[in-house]
Amino acid sequence: MKMTTTKALLLGAVGTLALSASAARADSLTVISWGGQYTKSQTEAYQKPWMAKTGNTIVSADYNGGLAEVKAQVESGNVTWDLIDVEPSEATSGCNDGLFEKLDPAKLPKGDNGADAKDDFLPGAVLDCAVGTIAYANIFGYDSTKFPGAKPTKVADFFDLKTFPGKRGMKKEAKVNLEMALMADGVAAADVYKVLATKDGVDRAFKKLDTLKGNLVFWEAGAQPAQLLASGEVVMTTAYNGRLFAPAVAEGKPFVIVWDGQQQVFDMWAIPKGSKKKDLAMDFIAFSTSTKPLADQAKYISYGPLRKSSAPLVGKFEDGKTDMAPNMPTNPANMGNYIVQDVKFWADHYDELNERFVAWTGK
Amino acid sequence: MSAEPSVRDLKRRLAAAERRAKLRAFLLVAPLLLFVLLSFAFPILSLVWRGVYNDTFSAALPKTAQLLRDWDAVSPVSEDLCRDFVEEMREARKINAATPTRVATVVNREGSGSLSKIKQMLSAKSLGAPYCDGLAGLDAEWAKPEIWRAMKIVAPPFTPRFFLQALDLRENADGSIRHEDENQSIHRMLFARTLTVAGAVTFFCFLLGFPVSYLLAHVETRTSNLLLMVVLLPFWTSLLVRTTAWIALLQQNGVVNDVLVRLGVITDEHRLVMMYNMFATLVAMTHVLLPFMILPLFSVMKGIKPSYVRAALSLGASEWTAFWRVYFPQTVPGVGAGCLLVFILAMGYYITPALVGGQSGQLISNIIAFHMQTTLNWSLASAISTLLLAGVLLLYWLYTRLVGIEKMKLG
Numbered sequence: 001m002k003m004t005t006t007k008a009l010l011l012g013a014v015g016t017l018a019l020s021a022s023a024a025r026a027d028s029l030t031v032i033s034w035g036g037q038y039t040k041s042q043t044e045a046y047q048k049p050w051m052a053k054t055g056n057t058i059v060s061a062d063y064n065g066g067l068a069e070v071k072a073q074v075e076s077g078n079v080t081w082d083l084i085d086v087e088p089s090e091a092t093s094g095c096n097d098g099l100f101e102k103l104d105p106a107k108l109p110k111g112d113n114g115a116d117a118k119d120d121f122l123p124g125a126v127l128d129c130a131v132g133t134i135a136y137a138n139i140f141g142y143d144s145t146k147f148p149g150a151k152p153t154k155v156a157d158f159f160d161l162k163t164f165p166g167k168r169g170m171k172k173e174a175k176v177n178l179e180m181a182l183m184a185d186g187v188a189a190a191d192v193y194k195v196l197a198t199k200d201g202v203d204r205a206f207k208k209l210d211t212l213k214g215n216l217v218f219w220e221a222g223a224q225p226a227q228l229l230a231s232g233e234v235v236m237t238t239a240y241n242g243r244l245f246a247p248a249v250a251e252g253k254p255f256v257i258v259w260d261g262q263q264q265v266f267d268m269w270a271i272p273k274g275s276k277k278k279d280l281a282m283d284f285i286a287f288s289t290s291t292k293p294l295a296d297q298a299k300y301i302s303y304g305p306l307r308k309s310s311a312p313l314v315g316k317f318e319d320g321k322t323d324m325a326p327n328m329p330t331n332p333a334n335m336g337n338y339i340v341q342d343v344k345f346w347a348d349h350y351d352e353l354n355e356r357f358v359a360w361t362g363k
Numbered sequence: 364m365s366a367e368p369s370v371r372d373l374k375r376r377l378a379a380a381e382r383r384a385k386l387r388a389f390l391l392v393a394p395l396l397l398f399v400l401l402s403f404a405f406p407i408l409s410l411v412w413r414g415v416y417n418d419t420f421s422a423a424l425p426k427t428a429q430l431l432r433d434w435d436a437v438s439p440v441s442e443d444l445c446r447d448f449v450e451e452m453r454e455a456r457k458i459n460a461a462t463p464t465r466v467a468t469v470v471n472r473e474g475s476g477s478l479s480k481i482k483q484m485l486s487a488k489s490l491g492a493p494y495c496d497g498l499a500g501l502d503a504e505w506a507k508p509e510i511w512r513a514m515k516i517v518a519p520p521f522t523p524r525f526f527l528q529a530l531d532l533r534e535n536a537d538g539s540i541r542h543e544d545e546n547q548s549i550h551r552m553l554f555a556r557t558l559t560v561a562g563a564v565t566f567f568c569f570l571l572g573f574p575v576s577y578l579l580a581h582v583e584t585r586t587s588n589l590l591l592m593v594v595l596l597p598f599w600t601s602l603l604v605r606t607t608a609w610i611a612l613l614q615q616n617g618v619v620n621d622v623l624v625r626l627g628v629i630t631d632e633h634r635l636v637m638m639y640n641m642f643a644t645l646v647a648m649t650h651v652l653l654p655f656m657i658l659p660l661f662s663v664m665k666g667i668k669p670s671y672v673r674a675a676l677s678l679g680a681s682e683w684t685a686f687w688r689v690y691f692p693q694t695v696p697g698v699g700a701g702c703l704l705v706f707i708l709a710m711g712y713y714i715t716p717a718l719v720g721g722q723s724g725q726l727i728s729n730i731i732a733f734h735m736q737t738t739l740n741w742s743l744a745s746a747i748s749t750l751l752l753a754g755v756l757l758l759y760w761l762y763t764r765l766v767g768i769e770k771m772k773l774g
Contacts, residue, residue, distance in 0.1 A: 066736055067739070071739060096461065096482070097468075167639075203546075231617075232615040344479060348475065349475055351471060359548065360546065363549070363552065
């Protein structure tokens, strides 16, 4: 019985979507995301079903974050990107700066269990200009063959060169690394941003980072950490959890994720201001953030869906045997010691801290 | 006599013909001139302009900017200033909702944390007279001078602060200049590092390029054509491909290390670290820039008559003396051109060092890209670029003084 209501609802949703889409003629949508395994998971779970349903096509392109390109397009009045996958801090600052279209939350469909969209999404997942899809975590992982004895288990182990010698990979950005340094230095998760807001706290974070000086390799694109680990260039690296999970499971690479001190961030859809296909993009947002596609995405990457109604539908990885639930950042066992990235803090301090971080990396 | 007017007539016609020819020549060159102006001179001028002029604040809040200019940065902020600031921000938001945040972002660069305070102020609808007390009620920071000092610094549209910042100096609200905090200052060091790397790469290119060019110029034409192809082949390959190839070669599990381990030169546990350090930067950059050294050298050497060296030898000079005293001086125009080309190109490099250099691979161009793409602080990026450009021009001038531009031969 439950199954049939679900199906009926789904069909209803499909019907409305198909109608609204067929009103517009077949068109193409340019969707910008982070590339690699992540874009693949979106293609399988969102793009392909949407294209099959509406007859529209999607052109995918990659970027490495930041709003420079969007700013350039909006300011020149030549907006060629229709939809972009951003993080909450960019979604907020871009919305403030008038780089993104305001979105109408009423267009988001109900969950498959009948819950209203606004109750179904996790807190913070629906913003003025963006709708969240998944939560990912910034974690660190290591190559288990490099540590035959004791294994790293705590965030402090990342900074422990004595017990775990070898180079470390780290994103070339202040965000994540400063929080990680403080947690490794013994700051409780709840106090991280309080400490980081003081000058002493920032000094303390950099002092901790100093201990890794000379043992660091910096990465910029999300696909790099797995490559750095695989090529033996580093023994441990920070990464987005899904980027280490996929090679570990699909290719049997000896990568192990340490969840202690994980930092959760949402990924969200936003429409650059002035996109000529705003309605079509909104239609795609409504479709891709509905219960089923969000749950389906977990088949291809270990990122947690932001709809509560999707959680029970999360099943196995595309290999058909690995359970996804334990590999999700939102799995209770992985949330012993974690923080959620503070959007407001980074909007205020991103420039200053990132400049200092870049100065630090250059020395 | 009719000769007089006809000579004058002839002169006039000749002058007219010359004018026409000049005009035609000018029209032929005009598209190129226009292109150079539009794509080269104009962007460079606008770049320099951006480095000294930023009216984000003063255009949105003209009255506030005026009051801030008159404020001494020490005494308490006047009620007029508080009122104009709040009201002008509200006005600006009515015209364009994004303006206040843009202004706040600029202020935030001088006083970190200002962004959220200004946003909080904007959302406080009940804020009215007395404005200063109202602001202080929102956040105690408004009663302190820091945030107003930050605004005073960014208020004037013409400002030396971006150029100062490019040299690791900061402007204080009272106009005095201080050194950037030790942990934030990086530009001078990066300028120095960029110069060193460019110098080293030029040196290695010369060391490797000179014998190759010599060989190219002294073998049969058929062989030299083939060899020239080999030199030029990487030239036609994408820069990224060449750089990535070096990563594949030099990384810990890379080709070079594998071969050395297989040969027993090193053990598996002690693979050489050749990636993500200065070594990788120098190797990859030297490889990428080598053709720019070889080509001018080759063309100069090709033009040197062998009879001079033969004459020197027959007059009793040793091989070395003949080379050093007779042959080498004739190659100087090529050496100069090659070195100048490689050096200037190396100064502006950033993709290769960023990919292979790790921590040491950060050069001044990376910082320019960082401010263009990440912080969106285009004014600072412009100021650093202008300094880099000035440095290159200075070197060029030095070169023309020391070697002489007429002696340069590019091929």
